[in-house]
Amino acid sequence: MDSRTQAALEGTLKPDAERKAWAIKARVKQRLAALPWEAKLGLYEDKEPKGATLHISNSTIGNLNLGAVGGDLVSSIQQLSNEGHDDLAKRFEEFTKAINSSADFQEGMKKDLLEHLVVVAEEAAKPSEKRRMGPLRTSIEAIKTGIGMAAQLAAIWGGIDLALKAAGIIHN
Numbered sequence: 040m041d042s043r044t045q046a047a048l049e050g051t052l053k054p055d056a057e058r059k060a061w062a063i064k065a066r067v068k069q070r071l072a073a074l075p076w077e078a079k080l081g082l083y084e085d086k087e088p089k090g091a092t093l094h095i096s097n098s099t100i101g102n103l104n105l106g107a108v109g110g111d112l113v114s115s116i117q118q119l120s121n122e123g124h125d126d127l128a129k130r131f132e133e134f135t136k137a138i139n140s141s142a143d144f145q146e147g148m149k150k151d152l153l154e155h156l157v158v159v160a161e162e163a164a165k166p167s168e169k170r171r172m173g174p175l176r177t178s179i180e181a182i183k184t185g186i187g188m189a190a191q192l193a194a195i196w197g198g199i200d201l202a203l204k205a206a207g208i209i210h211n
Contacts, residue, residue, distance in 0.1 A: 069114060076113040076132075112153060115160030122164060127202040131160050134195045143189040155181045159199075163208045170208070179209065 040048075112135055120128040138144070138152050155178035162175040179200075186192040203209045 070110075073110065073113045073117055076117050111157045112160055115157060115164050118164035119160065124163070124202075124206055127163065127199070127206055127208075130195070130199045130202050131156065134192070134199055137192050137195050141189055141192060143192075144185075148185065152182060152185050155179075155185070159203075163203060163206070167207065175209065179203075 112131070116128045116131045116135075119125075119131065135153065135156065138149055138156070141149070144152070158174050158178040159182070162170045162172075162178075182196060186196055200209075204211075
């Protein structure tokens with residue numbers, strides 16, 4: 040390979056490698072910053088052993104893992120707090136704890152509710168012009184329907200609903 044070809048190749052690869060390194064560094068920083076929130080939400084506390092929920096599909100069995108959903112939620116709560124929506128972040132935190140500790144739901148339902156809560160929190164953390172209102176509304180309705188069985192969760196969600204409206208994230 041001649042020196043001009045090698046220089047051109049390095050000129051092409053180096054910026055791409057630097058962008059990838061920056062992206063990895065940013066993800067690591069975000070993950071490290073989320074750890075205190077995760078601890079505060081009790082994601083690492085083993086108060087009592089939880090039963091495993093299994094999903095069988097095409098003879099494949101896998102464990103239900105709430106950890107990834109919890110991590111996404113923690114990142115979104117942290118972003119809300121960073122954007123100045125401390126009240127909303129606090130309410131999401133309280134609601135997450137209530138879902139995790141609720142005896143009214145099986146693990147699969149908890150996971151579903153938390154996944155919808157991730158959508159709401161992620162969209163709420165975005166600037167208004169970047170929010171996807173369809174998924175936001177759908178997840179809000181799914182949460183309202185899902186928590187209808189648990190009066191405690193319904194009361195906490197009422198506070199989140201009011202905070203979302205006060206922040207101008209949703210209307211009605």
